[in-house]
Amino acid sequence: MIEKHGIPAAHLAAMTSMAKIAGSNRIISSGLIPHPVGDPTRSPEEEFKWRKGQVRKALNAVATPLQEALIFPDW
Amino acid sequence: MRQPFRLDVHTVDIEDVHLGDTTTVEGGTLIVSTEEVAGLILEDPRIAAVDVEIAQPGDDVRIIGCLDAVEPRTKIGEGSVFPGFLGGMETVGTGETLRLGGVSVLASSRYPQPFSGLLQAREAVVDMAGPTSSLSPFGRVRNVVLAYTPNPEVENEDYDDAIRRSNLKVAEFLASRALGAPRSSTTTFDFSEQDPDLPNVVYFYQLQGQGQMADTYLYGKVIHNLVPTLMHPNEALDGALVCGVYVYGCYKNVTYLHQNNPIIWEMQARHGKDLNFAGVIINRGHNYTQEEKERSSRWAAKLAGFLEADGAVFTAEGGGNSAIDMMLAVQYMEKAGIKSVVVSSEAAGADGYDFPLFYTVPEADAIVSVGSEDEVFEMPKVAKVIGGDTLAVDGLPAEGPYSLKMYFQFCGTQQVGGNLLVGREH
Amino acid sequence: MVRIAHYLNQFFAGIGGEDKADAPFEVREGAVGPGRAILLETGDDAEIVQTLVCGDNAFHAGTDAILDAIVATLAESKPDLLIAGPAFNAGRYGLACGAVCSAVSERLGIPSLTGVYPEAPAVDVYRSRVVMVPTGDSAAGMREAVASLVRVGLGLAAGKPLGPADEDGRIPMGYRKAVVTDVPAARRALDLLMAKLAGEPFLSEVALPKGAEPIPPAPAVADLSSAVIALVTDGGLVPEGNPDRIESSSATRWARYPVADLAGNHDPAFLSIHAGYDSQWVDADPNRLVPLDALQALAAEGVIGKVHEFFYATTGTGTTVTHAERMGEEIAKALISDGVHAVLVTST
Numbered sequence: 001m002i003e004k005h006g007i008p009a010a011h012l013a014a015m016t017s018m019a020k021i022a023g024s025n026r027i028i029s030s031g032l033i034p035h036p037v038g039d040p041t042r043s044p045e046e047e048f049k050w051r052k053g054q055v056r057k058a059l060n061a062v063a064t065p066l067q068e069a070l071i072f073p074d075w
Numbered sequence: 076m077r078q079p080f081r082l083d084v085h086t087v088d089i090e091d092v093h094l095g096d097t098t099t100v101e102g103g104t105l106i107v108s109t110e111e112v113a114g115l116i117l118e119d120p121r122i123a124a125v126d127v128e129i130a131q132p133g134d135d136v137r138i139i140g141c142l143d144a145v146e147p148r149t150k151i152g153e154g155s156v157f158p159g160f161l162g163g164m165e166t167v168g169t170g171e172t173l174r175l176g177g178v179s180v181l182a183s184s185r186y187p188q189p190f191s192g193l194l195q196a197r198e199a200v201v202d203m204a205g206p207t208s209s210l211s212p213f214g215r216v217r218n219v220v221l222a223y224t225p226n227p228e229v230e231n232e233d234y235d236d237a238i239r240r241s242n243l244k245v246a247e248f249l250a251s252r253a254l255g256a257p258r259s260s261t262t263t264f265d266f267s268e269q270d271p272d273l274p275n276v277v278y279f280y281q282l283q284g285q286g287q288m289a290d291t292y293l294y295g296k297v298i299h300n301l302v303p304t305l306m307h308p309n310e311a312l313d314g315a316l317v318c319g320v321y322v323y324g325c326y327k328n329v330t331y332l333h334q335n336n337p338i339i340w341e342m343q344a345r346h347g348k349d350l351n352f353a354g355v356i357i358n359r360g361h362n363y364t365q366e367e368k369e370r371s372s373r374w375a376a377k378l379a380g381f382l383e384a385d386g387a388v389f390t391a392e393g394g395g396n397s398a399i400d401m402m403l404a405v406q407y408m409e410k411a412g413i414k415s416v417v418v419s420s421e422a423a424g425a426d427g428y429d430f431p432l433f434y435t436v437p438e439a440d441a442i443v444s445v446g447s448e449d450e451v452f453e454m455p456k457v458a459k460v461i462g463g464d465t466l467a468v469d470g471l472p473a474e475g476p477y478s479l480k481m482y483f484q485f486c487g488t489q490q491v492g493g494n495l496l497v498g499r500e501h
Numbered sequence: 502m503v504r505i506a507h508y509l510n511q512f513f514a515g516i517g518g519e520d521k522a523d524a525p526f527e528v529r530e531g532a533v534g535p536g537r538a539i540l541l542e543t544g545d546d547a548e549i550v551q552t553l554v555c556g557d558n559a560f561h562a563g564t565d566a567i568l569d570a571i572v573a574t575l576a577e578s579k580p581d582l583l584i585a586g587p588a589f590n591a592g593r594y595g596l597a598c599g600a601v602c603s604a605v606s607e608r609l610g611i612p613s614l615t616g617v618y619p620e621a622p623a624v625d626v627y628r629s630r631v632v633m634v635p636t637g638d639s640a641a642g643m644r645e646a647v648a649s650l651v652r653v654g655l656g657l658a659a660g661k662p663l664g665p666a667d668e669d670g671r672i673p674m675g676y677r678k679a680v681v682t683d684v685p686a687a688r689r690a691l692d693l694l695m696a697k698l699a700g701e702p703f704l705s706e707v708a709l710p711k712g713a714e715p716i717p718p719a720p721a722v723a724d725l726s727s728a729v730i731a732l733v734t735d736g737g738l739v740p741e742g743n744p745d746r747i748e749s750s751s752a753t754r755w756a757r758y759p760v761a762d763l764a765g766n767h768d769p770a771f772l773s774i775h776a777g778y779d780s781q782w783v784d785a786d787p788n789r790l791v792p793l794d795a796l797q798a799l800a801a802e803g804v805i806g807k808v809h810e811f812f813y814a815t816t817g818t819g820t821t822v823t824h825a826e827r828m829g830e831e832i833a834k835a836l837i838s839d840g841v842h843a844v845l846v847t848s849t
Contacts, residue, residue, distance in 0.1 A: 002833045002844050005719075007719055015365055018848070034778040034782055037790065038790070052795040055796055055845065059804065059805060066721070068715065192784070193775070337686065394777075416697065421707065427677040428675055441693045443706050481679075492686030499664075500673040
């Protein structure tokens, strides 16, 4: 709905197949269902670094021109 | 399944249940001694008190706080039902088992400590009379209700273990009192003979294994790290699967439904006539990532291939998350040429206008409906409530009247087919 | 005896064809045209007390006034049932029948129904509001159409609740409802599988979706370093006490909260009220759901312009598509008016 109104939206989710079905265009596979941008197995510093990386991927996605929906590769 | 694995299930049909001085079965009547049953239960100090109540079809009664329901069963001769909980570890599914037909031992309780988050025991109700009695399969059986009071010092997890063991123990005890009673019928579950001219059908049996209060026990252990594996159908019938799923009441498979899994009973009836029952593949639902779901579903399809399956029936436990695991398995089996049929709960919104499925794949073209979790029903005022005065939904007085979503109807839309509702386009 | 009111257009009332389509609204006593066929079908069980007649063009030119007149007429005569048409595949007539049934049933509570060809335009417009029976595409199917109207109509008049559309012989109204069956799901499942394995035709009890309309991707952000980025989640993160009463499942509400409050995360603390996942990790650190710390760090580094001052939250579990689309629409509008350039959404 947000993309429909012309604002690019990156969707960070563990369940990328659900995000695709729901109609998201910029999908980033991230984390687990109960914490899409968290990883409690890491130390707080490591977790923050990882989360920053995930957010960077999402920012990259909103800055990427697209023709159709894409699940961004986990580069 | 060519290996001999034969289970004879002897049924003693029960036509009436009442409380009395000594627990016994006489002429189709089960008499339950409160003293004997409470004595068994209160051996465990984690349980402070128990009320033993009888709720039979037609009684103007509502049972609330329902947790698990177990059919009274015992082994004849060697062995024990519910390995991992009662008796030692052993493989069940062979020999002779005695069951009390039409009876359940139903646990009702609140927990000693408050819950937070997703995984908590939520409200589940059964009405025994009137049109709302069709909303739960337990509106049609004679329930020996054990309404437990926890020891307030005990943690939820520990208390949960106490009532699970208690329920299984009482179920075994009641059945053991019918060992001398005349048997109404015997059903043999033996799938070792396979007719090469009939199609091979497997049962994809997905179980909830999400965490405490949302777990299924396989031989006494949770299934969190389970990859899909093979099980003989007789094992499910004979107590290998025990329910500890208390989140959303409508789509859980209580122990009674594992013991009487309608898909397995239907396969038994058709084995050697329409099909060869080629095996059961159990799978854990609610895997947390797409990758894990892909791994499990592909693995299940591979196993079905090993079993030379031509077709498969799929059931899941729980809602949207678990539907993904199951639907992916449908997709990979169909891609391998195995024809699928899915039994699914719906989520069509309160007014029924929404698309009814949580998640679909284009290959899932044959779906059987068991009704919608969202449908709202008018619950009438009842004369008696078992399990407390207050509903764990908006603090409503339990006796009613109020309207209540299917969510809270005990096993109302469980997906092994134990109820008699079907969602239809109106 | 059931008292029926009947609605007809100028053609079926015998006034004339297209050249008489502006015939004004009138009320006649007793049965007219197809009304006589209705009485043949009902026998002594019913009578037609009034026939309401209006030309198709006249109806569409003055819809509101004519509906008011019809409602006023029937409020006085108090029939037990309104039958409109059948209209077959006639476009304007079918739409008029739909409008009349809809007004009479909703404003007067009088059971109403019409009969139309299943592909007629009236079906798309009125299917969820008006009881309709399927008919042939022309008046050659009059006898069957009238038989269906009478069968379903007398049931409505008797207060019989609607059953499954195919059992009732109606056009589906687009909603699903559970009924009690005597064939257990396990048997139906195996019957379906046997048919599928034998290569015979089979009918799924739930039809698959036709596939959602893809939304074309929005243009990319040209310059991240000057962009305002907002955070949105369906993971149910709200201040303790849930002041906006966002539902823990089947949400119909959303809310936005200052990121400054979340950054402090104390008094009130932010917690997840989502009933579809285990929220212990998010409750311990809400950044695991709404990655505010990471985004603020990137803003401080100049990677983005700034973090939008609010984050938006609702609960995505058991949420109906209708509500989800509406809330998405509302949130999108709020984001636009706030001058947000891009959004990061997190889902559990």
